[in-house]
Amino acid sequence: MAPLTPMMQQYVETKKQYKDCILLYRLGDFYEMFFDDAIIASKALEITLTGKDCGQEERAPMCGIPYHALDGYLSKLIEKGYKAAICEQMEDPKTAKGIVKREVIRIVTPGTNLSIQSLDETKNNYLMCLFYMDERFGVSVADISTGDYYMTEVDSDKKVLDEITKYAPAEIVYNDYFPMCGIDLEDVGEKMRISVSALESWYSDEALCIQKLKEHFHVASLDGLGLSDYPTGTIAAGMLLQYLYETQKNALPQMTKITPYHTERFMVLDTATRRNLELLETLREKQKRGSLLWVLDKTKTAMGARFLRNCIEQPFLQKDLIERRLESLDELNEDVITRDEIREYLNAIYDLERLMSKISYKSANPRDLISFKNSLSMIPPIKYLLRNMKTADLKEIYESLDGLEDITKLIETAIEEEPPISIKEGGIIKTGYNETVDKYRNAKTEGKQWLAQMEQTEREETGIKNLRIKFNKVFGYYLEVTNSYKELVPEDWTRKQTMANAERYITPELKELEDMILGAEEKLFSLEYDLFAMIRDRIGGEVKRIQQTAKALAKTDVYASLAYVAERNHYVRPQINENGIIDIKDGRHPVVEQMIPNDAFVPNDTFLDNNQRRVSIITGPNMAGKSTYMRQTALIVLMAQMGSFVPAASANIGISDRIFTRVGASDDLASGQSTFMVEMNEVANILRNATKDSLLILDEIGRGTSTFDGLSIAWAVVEHISDKKKLGAKTLFATHYHELTELEGRLSGVNNYCIAVKEQGDDIIFLRKIIQGGADKSYGIQVARLAGIPASVTDRAKEIVLQLIDADIAAKAREIASEEGACLSEPEETPKVVEEAASPDQMVIAQIAALDLARLTPLEAINLLYQYQDEIKKR
Known part of the structure; x- marks a missing residue:
């Protein structure tokens, strides 16, 4: 086989080191891909596949993209699950001897993508690292586009899944032993669209992880970082850091801080709860509009939008933290003019965190710096407006805000107001900032004028009247003197060429001017680039100050947004208690009320406690508003615990450690799970993980199976929840099983509520009001009529429902069907009470023996049990 060309040999050697990546190989103004990479990339990017001579008989498959369009194409590759290695030219091809030196400068993965154009500015792009050993899990997450870096450790696979759900990372890496814990990360990644990959064993070497963390943060001990209480978490953080060093190939200057945290600090929200409460997106369309985030997000900056999302996903569990935030909103709404002024200034601020990462990565262009400067110029007036704030959080924000006037002044003095995007074509540095730049710029534009002026000066000083300054490609600029004036040439002129009727000379001054004129543009561009790089590096050196200020601005933005929403939507400040009482007066669903015109939403009260009002059984027809009512209660509790005002006339909210929801029906056919199995899985998760301090929202438990089985399950679930020895959690339980209303008075803490309905003949009007008591019917036929079911069917x-009322449904259904000629099995005899017995006890025993238990409803069984007990007591 013929040898490859030298350039292709270089490509192949580089590719061997990055087998799992698509190698983008810089050739002039293009990034080229070859062989299998080219075939894959041409399909993924929808670009033309061509070929290139590589020294062998067959041409190598090849495709390429322009270097200036890298970000867009790179993002497409990453979105489709590929990793990409960017191989750059490390020397100028004009001056290189032989093959241009090239190196991979960065590996881009889903969790390390820095393209601002492809990232959602309102959410973090997290990379997560998981480490498992000795029944403990280390968890670390980072967003290199913002510099956020967190770590913790947990003791169960359920808590690991909770952390994955909370952060929704773009990529997960894990140690090679992790699969032994039983979590199928490949399945998790497929369901949540997360890129998942295992790291080699050396990544999880404890000593190496600790050393890497110490080196990065320049500390002698991990105690100073607060990591000493998290041994497995520390290994996860070290693994993540090493992975970033391997892929980013730089010092990660934007990663200035690591934040350890306890998972117990925040309310845990599982996937089902996030989905059912539509916190960040709607259940069906997966859109922001119609979610809680849509209602609350009136932030002005990308940083604020990300922070608000985190607040919604991680409500507080500590009363003092909640109160601090509520006090800040109160103060901002007491001075609406100041609040709105702050929002106006925030409106002009770009994404400082991600711009800072671009600066740290040396990928920021001149226009990025102008955006940066314009943003920084808004900070001093914002700080001035916050100067007299009295609440703890707002005072802390004020102290954290750095005016960064020195950086603003540097960019303002040095960078043109409307610079080009390119950093190598000049036009970047302002006139007056650098004397040499001014000189080169003048040389470029005023060179002819300088030559004419020198020519005139030399004529006057030498007396050579026909002296000319001329130019050719061999000698450059020269002074030409005819033979008739040869004797007037000064001695310090240097002869360069003798002509038939003239002599040509150069002088040091002319040579200097020539250098300036001929190399002015090239030198100007090079010098402007160097100065721009120096300015960018100076700003990069202030990363800690800038990140601290960016976080303070994000918090300011969120507080101003929540305060504004509270005022506009007529929310109230909730009281927070730690004794388990949830007392909401005239509560409203924050999203639904925004979708209903003319203030038509009907508010409702809610009262739950840890004693006699633990469980509310809610009955009533479909479409009447049961689900909306229950969800609004959960959302009001969540909003209160995230430190937001709430949609109600008043609210006293007891802190819940978790909110669980079981709402709606859906199959998971890909996993072979029916609607009922999905429902039971979610119920099992709730019953196993809820505590007495949790809030449960349960809608139509048991509807996915037969009536008797479903009612029995729902009944048993209510018993389990209401029992303080087993659970005793606060619960809203919506059901169509009217039999469950019998539990009021029989089970401690259970109370009946229903949705008020007004009947008008065969029609019904939903009053949307929750009232005490149980519904005696479901109005299903009326709802069917409203939905458009044909009149013949309704x-x-x-007719059928009249025959089924107060009867054994199964037996009556067979009876009705047989009357209509349906081919159903013959009905069995109904249970008979045996009266012939020798003694009262034997009579009861005989009655029990005669029962057909398979056909008894739970309500009939309990009624019979009470009857027998009553008979025995009487006798």
């Missing part, structure tokens, strides 16, 4: 349904 009329027949009315």
Whole structure:
């Protein structure tokens, strides 16, 4: 086989080191891909596949993209699950001897993508690292586009899944032993669209992880970082840091701080709860509009939008933290003019965190710096407006805000107001900032004028009247003197060429001017680039100050947004208690009320406690508003614990450690799970993980199976929840099983509520009001009529329901069907009470023996049990 060309040999050697990546190999103004990479990339990027001579008989498959369009194409590759290695030219091809030296300068993965154009500015792009050993899990997450870096450790696979759900990372890496814990990360990644990969064993070497953390943060001990209480978490953080060093190939200057945290500090929200409460996106369309985030997000900056999302996903569990935030919102709404002024200034601020990462990565262009400067210029007036704030959080924000006037002044003095995007074509540095730049710039534009002036000066000083300054490609600029004036040439002129009728000379002054004129543009561009790089590096050196200020601005933005929403939507400040009482007066669903015109939303009260009002059984027809009512209660509790005002006339909210929801029906056919199995899985998760301090929202438990089985399950679930020895959690339980209303008075803490309905003949009007007591019917036929079911069907349904009322449904259904000629099995005999017995006890025993338990409803069984007990007591 013929040898490859030298350039292709270089490519192949580089590719061997990055087998799992698509190698983008810089050739002039293009990034080229070859062989299998080219075939894959041409399909993924929808670009033309061509070929290139590589020294062998067959041409190598090849495709390429322009270097200036890298970000867009790179993002497409990453979105489709590929990793990309960027191989750059490390020397100028004009001056290189032989093959241009090239190196991979960065590996881009889903969790390390820095392209601002492809990232959602309102959410973090997290990379997560998981480490498992000795029944403990280390968890670390980082967003290199903002510099955020967190770590913790947990003791169960359930808590690991909670952390994955909370952060929704773009990429997860894990140690090679992790699969032994039983979590199928590949399955998790497929369901949540997360890129998942294992790291080699050396990444999880404890000594190496600790050393890497010490070196990065320049500390002698991990105690100073607060990591000493998290041994497995420390290994996860070290693994993540090493992975970033391997892929980013720089010092990660934007990663200035690592934040350890306890998972117990925040309310845990599982996937089902986030989905059912539609916190960040709607259940069906997966859109922001219609979610809680849509209502609360009136932030002005990308940093604020990200911070608000985190607040919604991680409500507080400590009363003092909640109160501090509520006090800040109160103060901002007491001075609406100041609040709105702050929001105006925030509106002009770009994404400082991600711009700072671009600066740290040396990828920021001149226009980025102008955006940066314009943003920084808004900080001093914001700080001035906050100067007299009295609440703890707002005072802390004021102290954290650095005016950064020195950086603003540097950019203002040095960088043109409307610079080009390119950093190598000049036009970047302002006139007056650097004397040499001014000189080169003048040389470029005023060179002819300088030559004419020198020519005139030399004529006058030498007396050579026909002296000319001329130019050719061999000698450059020269002074030409005819033979008739040769004797007037000064001695310090240097002869360069003798002509038939003239002599040509150069002088040091002319040579200097020539250098300036001929190399002015090239030197100007080079010098402007060097100065721009120096300015960018100076700003990069202030990363800690800038990140601290960016976080303070994000918090300011969120507080101003929440205060503004509270005022506009007529929210109230909730009281926070630690004794388990949830007392909401005229509560409203924050999203639904925004979707209903003319203030038509009907508010409702809610009262739950840890004693006699633990469980509310809610009955009533579909479409009447049960689900909306229950969800609004959960959302009001969540909003209160995230430190937001709430949609109600008043609210006294007891802190819940978790909110669980079981709402709606859906199959998971890909996993072979029916609607009922999905429902039971979610119920099992709730019953196993809820505590007495949790809030449960349960809608239609048991609807996915037969009536008797479903009612029995729902009944048993209510018993379990209401029992303080087993659970005793505060619960809103919506059901169509009216039999469950019998539990009021029989189970401690259970109370009946229903949705008020007004009947008008065969029609019904939903009053949307929760009232005490149980519903005696479901109005299903009326709802069916409202939905457009043909009248012939609903009329027949009315006939059938009259026959089924107060009867054994299964037996009556067979009876009705047989009357209509349906081929159903013959009905069995109904249970008979045996009266012939020798003694009262034997009579009861005989009655029990005669029962057909398979056909008894739970309500009938309990009624019989009470009857037998009553008979025995009487006798």
